[in-house]
Amino acid sequence: MSGLFGAVRKFFRPKGLIGYDLQGNKYFEIPNPAGGRMKRFVQYKKNRDLAEYSRAELRPPVQWRAWLSHTRVEPPTLQELEYDYTRQQGLQPKIAAIEAREREERIRQGYLLPDGSVPQAPSQIAGPSTPSERAARLKQIGQPPPQPQHVNSLNSETISSxxxxxxxxxxxxxxxxxxxxxxxxxxxxxxxxxxxxxxxxxxxxxxxxxxxxxxxxxxxxxxxxxxxxxxxxxxxxxxxxxx
Known part of the structure; x- marks a missing residue:
């Protein structure tokens, strides 16, 4: 009976199907109509926009991406994918501790506020624009006003009087x-x-x-x-x- 069910499963199996990943995505390999090496592609389980699959949580595993780009010859197995997923889950607490320590250091140095936001730079106030306003401003702060200058009308050269x-x-x-x-x-x-x-x-x-x-x-x-x-x-x- 097992041989019969295997034959039936193989008969109804999609053409060129190579394997699955832990998210349920299917990976295929079919002959290239233009010739050359085999054509490999992925069929996602859920129909989403392709831009969403660039995120880390929806992106195919690195083992399957290497197989799709012909960098890897043999497709990965489910056991290999499960082992790598378990390893990544064990690294999450260490990564979180490193990020928290870096956040505290940035807060101590003043690059971040205690709530994690970036401090806003102080707005720059425009200074006086006319010569009379600048002279009055210098007089207020106790500095002598600058000497008047003669602007040459022919070549726009500024010459001190x-x-x-x-x-x-x-x-x-x-x-x-x-x-x-x-x-x-x-x-x-x-x-x-x-x-x-x-x-x-x-x-x-x-x-x-x-x-x-x-x-x-x-x-x-x-x-x-x-x-x-x-x-x-x-x-x-x-x-x-x-x-």
């Missing part, structure tokens, strides 16, 4: 710069650059003239030192005396 000296290298042989320039008196930055270039060329020319004059003075002193005084006596040839 206070005059500033032209930077000069720290070299005694370089000519002194001209007087300081007030940027507010010039309409564009090009005028300031032109004045700076002219002053630089003037200083270079004056420095070269000073260096040439110094070299000429030093050359005259050297010639006089060689031709006159003791230096001339030392250069005179001496005759050999008799032994």
């Amino acid at each position: 206070s005059s500033y000296p032209i930077p000069t290298p720290t070299n005694d042989k370089v000519a002194e710069p001209s007087k300081t320039v007030d940027p507010a008196q010039h309409s564009s930055a090009e005028d300031l650059r032109r004045l700076a270039m002219e002053d630089t060329k003037r200083r270079i020319a004056e420095s070269e003239n000073q260096q040439q004059q110094q070299q000429q003075i030093q050359g005259k002193k050297g010639v006089e030192g060689v031709g006159l005084g003791l230096a001339g006596e030392r250069l005179k040839p001496r005759r050999r005396g008799r032994a």
Whole structure:
């Protein structure tokens, strides 16, 4: 009788059925019409949206997923699935203890509130927008207001209204710069650059003239030192005396 029931069960068994999982899902393997390796798929027990089966509690076991992707050759057995389920259930208390300890640590560090919610960041209050409002705010807190600035209309460059000296290298042989320039008196930055270039060329020319004059003075002193005084006596040839 058992052989008869086995034959009947095999006769009414769906074509290509390979096995079940603990949730009652069916797994099939049929020949691929396009050729190549066998086609494997799963038929879920309950008709749900496929997006819901991405959740951990409804997702097929990892053993069957490996078989579906042809990573595993042989399908898993029910005994293997039951053993893995028992192992996972034994790990749940340990996982819960680790999560509770991590939650307490995050609460102690201030990343979480005692109820488990994330603390809200304080809202930022917008500061004064106009120059007069910013100056009044600085006056209230005891800081000096910023110096007024001159905005160039040609190239939108911001130039301080206070005059500033032209930077000069720290070299005694370089000519002194001209007087300081007030940027507010010039309409564009090009005028300031032109004045700076002219002053630089003037200083270079004056420095070269000073260096040439110094070299000429030093050359005259050297010639006089060689031709006159003791230096001339030392250069005179001496005759050999008799032994």
